[in-house]
Amino acid sequence: MAEVEMYKRTPIEQDLFVRRSKETMRGQVMMFSLMIFMTLVSFTFVVAYQQGVEGFTKYLVIPVLFLFAAVQVGLQLYYFMHMKDKGHGIPQMFMFTGVVFAFLIPLTFVTIVWW
Amino acid sequence: MSSVAQKRGFGAALWDWMTTVDHKKIGILYLIGGGFFFVVGGIEAMIIRLQLLKPNNDLVSAGLFNDLITMHGTTMIFLAAMPILFGFMNYIMPLQIGARDVAFPFINSLGFWMFFLGGVFLNVSWFFGQVPDAGWTSYASLSLASPGHGIDFYAIGLQIAGGGTLMGGINFLVTIINMRAPGMTYMRMPLFTWTTFVASAMILFAFPPLTVGLFFLTFDRMFDANFFDHQMGGNTIIWEHIFWIFGHPEVYILILPAFGIFSEIFSIFSRKRLFGYPAMVFATVLIGFLGFMVWAHHMFTVGLGPTANAIFAVATMAIAVPTGVKIFNWLLTIWGGSIVMTTPMLYALGFIPSFVMGGVTGVMQGAAPLDYQLHDSYFIVAHFHYVIVGGVVLAILAGVHLYWPKMFGTMLSETLGKITFVFFFVGFHCTFLIQHWLGFWGMPRRVWTYMDGQGWNTANLISSIGALLMAIGVIVMVINIIMTTVKNVRVGNDPWGDGRTLEWAIPSPPPFYNFTQTPLVRGLDTVWIEKQEGNATGLTFAEPITDIHMPHGSIIPFFMTVGLFIAGFGAMYHQETSWGLPLLIFGLAWTFVSMAMRSLKDDLGYHVTKEEIQADINNASKGGQN
DSSP states (O other): OOOOOOOOOOHHHHHHHHHHHHHHHHHHHHHHHHHHHHHHHHHHHHHHHHTTOTTOOHHHHHHHHHHHHHHHHHHIIIIITOTTSTTOHHHHHHHHHHHHHHHHHHHHHHHTOOO | OOSSOOOOOHHHHHHHHHHOOOHHHHHHHHHHHHHHHHHHHHHHHHHHHHHTSSTTOOSSOHHHHHHHHHHHHHIIIIIIIHHHHHHHHHHHHHHHTTOSSOSOHHHHHHHHHHHHHHHHHHHTHHHHTOOOOSTTTTOHHHHHHOOTTHHHHHHHHHHHHHHHHHHHHHHHHHHHHHOOOTTOOGGGSOHHHHHHHHHHHHHHHHHHHHHHHHHHHHHHHHSOOOSSOGGGTOOTHHHHHHHHHHHHHHHHHHHHHHHHHHHHHHHHHTTSOOTTHHHHHHHHHHHHHHTTSOGGGGOGGGOOOHHHHHHHHHHHHHHHHHHHHHHHHHHHHHTTOOOOOOHHHHHHHHHHHHHHHHHHHHHHHHSHHHHHHHTTBHHHHHHHHHHIIIIIIHHHHHHHHHHHHHHHSBOOOHHHHHHHHHHHHHHHHHHHHHHHHHHHTTOBTTOSOOOTTSSOHHHHHHHHHHHHHHHHHHHHHHHHHHHHHHHOOBOOSOTTSOOOSGGGGSOSSOOTTSOSSOBOOOSTTHHHHHHHTTOTTOOOBSSOOOOEEEOOOOSHHHHHHHHHHHHHHHHHHTTTOSSHHHHHHHHHHHHHHHHHHHHHSOOOOEEEOHHHHHHHHHHHHHHOOO
């Protein structure tokens, strides 16, 4: 077996590590609260539409729901699946290429392809 | 564990090959499997040409002719061309980037077995007498109307084989992204590695549509769904879209690795750095991207409307630009080089005019108004054989000659190689050039026979003679391979003398762990740089000799695939028999149990110790070849 090398951090490194971890944790908790909040807002919108509250037409509610959904997907990918961190360039490139294809091909069907 | 060969029984050798996860052995398995199907598809082609030799011929029946053209196309694309290229990618790419194996050796093995048993599934249709007969594109209305189980073999066989290809593609991507040796930046990767990378990315995006399309077809035919049945609210055209959204990238998946092989050959045998390397890389990526934007040019006559036809025509012609960049870069690589006329170089030089001719006829078809004239005529047959035989098959034959010494440690005879080239190249042009005119003269493709007195007799005779010449070429190559193997004259690390990339700096064939130490890459064509600076070994190492971690072999990939193979027959017969459904469930359960075995059993691999590696190095230096 290859030997396992143990590396001991210096106090300064340890300090930096702890501070970074705290920042990350704070960011995660903040984003999590934001996502819960947006979910609550979305449910409120739907309930308001069902109750027939003035101004909550489907032309307002549906776009807002889609917008929130998109933001949630972004937050999920970038914060909780760490796409904002270093070393995720290649997965991002492949994902966005896939997104471009998944957008362009249906766009072709609904705009210029007759059948 | 020593790399010194030992005498073993046949059973032990068979077990070794069936359980191997070594990328080099799997590469050879791909070449053997692909080579077998290449012969099968070739025999089908010969029967087709014999049938069309003279007017009103009745060598085969009309139905059998449909079987033959369908199986010829499907076999050659999915089971011959792509697996043989996968063989080269598997064997050469990890060596070129200085890796010890691909990223997922187990999945690599699974990919091979799925390709092979998928191909066997497709071809056992011959023994059932119910063969796919709706053309390799299997357009939906026709394939839904086809009686018997022929199209079922197509849908399920390709589903299994396609799954294997998808796994292989993802495996290559992860390998190239994560396992490059220190110093091997993206812009220092050899062009064959680059084309493998782009082709694998295209597989990643193109094969899921095929999977979806084949599932729709399977459900329509075997499980009473109505995706393509317009009487039940389905849409028959959607199959054409799905098929070509996959199918057009597929042809670039074939040609890009071929471009990679030729780029290596031009560079090695002109003794020059590849001209315009960054432009070559950019052109490769651009071809990969544009390949997804042109699928509807296969469907101009469907009636998509003038807007769609115009846009897809322009997009199609745009692809000629990066391809032209490549052609000119190859020409400028040869220009002023110190050219060595070896067999691979002959193929490469023959490839340029042949492929340009195929490309030009492609642009002609890209012009939508002209395509209305050319569609479904022999002109189309001539065009795609010019790009696939003139591009991909020439690259495969060139690659066999170029990499044979690296893979098997013996040099194929150059004389016989050149005889092969002459027969094949002359035969190829003889077969397909005249077919352009046959198209102009009105001969439709996929016809079983034709009447006398239409002016097609001589042209078809010439075409059939050409096919015979190609067959002679291939037979000479097989003789060459047998003679070389029997003579068994061993060669050294760099038998061509001018190797530029890492695979030429290690023994032929390489030890199972590839590199004794991970190499340090100092630039594009790193071995060439080292040799120019007086380092005769061509390698600078990035690390001292350490223990090497290697994976264990496993029979589980084979068993997983056998389950799918059995399930395929269950799905096919579940409507008319009582045992179909239980067989389907049994097959799938078999696969899932195999998967569970893989997941639940820890297999951490083993280590090759420093002492063993040192002993191998001492052995090799005592041998003192080259």
